[in-house]
Amino acid sequence: MSHPNETLRDIYDEVLRRNAGEAEFHQAALEVLESLETVVTKHPEYTDSQVIRRLVEPERQIIFRVPWVDDRGVVQVNRGFRVQYSSALGPFKGGIRFHPSVNLGIVKFLGFEQIFKNSLTGLPIGGGKGGSDFDPKGRSTGEVMRFCQSFMTELHRHLGEYTDVPAGDIGVGGREIGYLFGQYKRITNRYESGVFTGKGLSWGGSRVRTEATGYGTVYFVDEMLKVRGESFDGKRVLVSGSGNVAIYAIEKVHQLGGIVIGCSDSGGYVHDEAGIDVELLKEVKDVRRGRISEYADLRPSASFVAQGSLWDLPCDIALPCATQNELDGDHAATLIRGGVSIVAEGANMPCTRVALQAFAEAGVRCAPGKAANAGGVATSALEMQQNAARDSWSFEHTEERLEEIMRGIHDRCLSTADEYGLPGNYAAGANIAGFIKVADAMLALGVI
């Protein structure tokens, strides 16, 4: 830790000791603990009551076997996780990720971040996250369905609209949520819409949920630009990834007058000076479930680059929307040389600590994922509200609520950073504002 407060240092040492080998979780915990130094100086009650020590330890961690049969009749075994991190503000809430890189440390880092993100939205939701090392890539629809059914056969006993409410994440979109919710409904014999968010519109979903994370990230950047008296007009933007978050970030940038000149997947990136054609991108990624290289095959103005990095392209604004630690110190240096002035994390923790340090030194404004990508979970909470009221809001109304929530999160980050003597530091503002709300609830609820 940079300026260690003794208690925070002890807590961090304990995190390292208790969670050996979980590098991403260590990184996420350190980032938050460092921001809390000024808070604990002002408010010793948070350390005296051990709120922080309690908060870094999840309320419950579930690890389970997921056996299923592939199309050849061969039994496959994956591992499932759900980390129920904090229910101080509401039921555990956070997505499910299917990706071969998933392990307990990844789920724990995501769940920990989710506590502060959900708190920042101002809505009554706790934090949690889940997933499996199952790789949906190359699997048939039948295989994905059988895997989801087996996963939910175990997980269902830990869920409930007042207990734990999952949603999607990497590798889990509308199709997977359908299979997971279907199996939950079948086992429990309850049509409990509020137990899952990201549902299809005809079976309890909310308008704008699909678009919410990407749109929300761009709304957040729009607020950052307004603070400087600027707008998206004519800005050159890079968006990494080409999944749910990336696609709708690209769509919203274009609606607000910017131009996205590149996006990517794990196989490489496309450079398209004419601006990414988002309808073609949706066709390639969502309908055909294809690769980003196919986009370049179909678009004369685009080229596909298998080697190298998307971040080599000069831009004004960078939106990393793929995965954790995808943007490192070298990428940051290249982006700074290329003139970047704003970075907003559509993904969770996509920038390494070295990259964030480089951006800070160069005066590049950075929006942390727990603030910039909170539009997804915020709209999930709006989906829960609609389910509870047996209601269905219009696209316009839901998008207005999303925009208003993102503006609120932006302003809360800035005003909290100011209050704690760290003007313009969005990351510290997000961590502190998110923390205080959860910590106060924990103090009020007794030793839990």
Ligand code: NDP
């Ligand atoms: P998707 O599965 O829809 O898309 C993920 C994209 O990122 C794909 O283009 C994928 O490429 C790429 N990607 C994944 N892993 C890697 C990797 N190791 N290297 C390079 N590219 C990679 O996921 P989402 O868009 O839903 O999620 C993206 C990020 O946003 C994640 O960090 C997630 O936690 C975060 N997030 C998502 C929310 C949501 O509502 N969906 C809410 C808040 C945050 P490929 O297909 O080649 O793997």
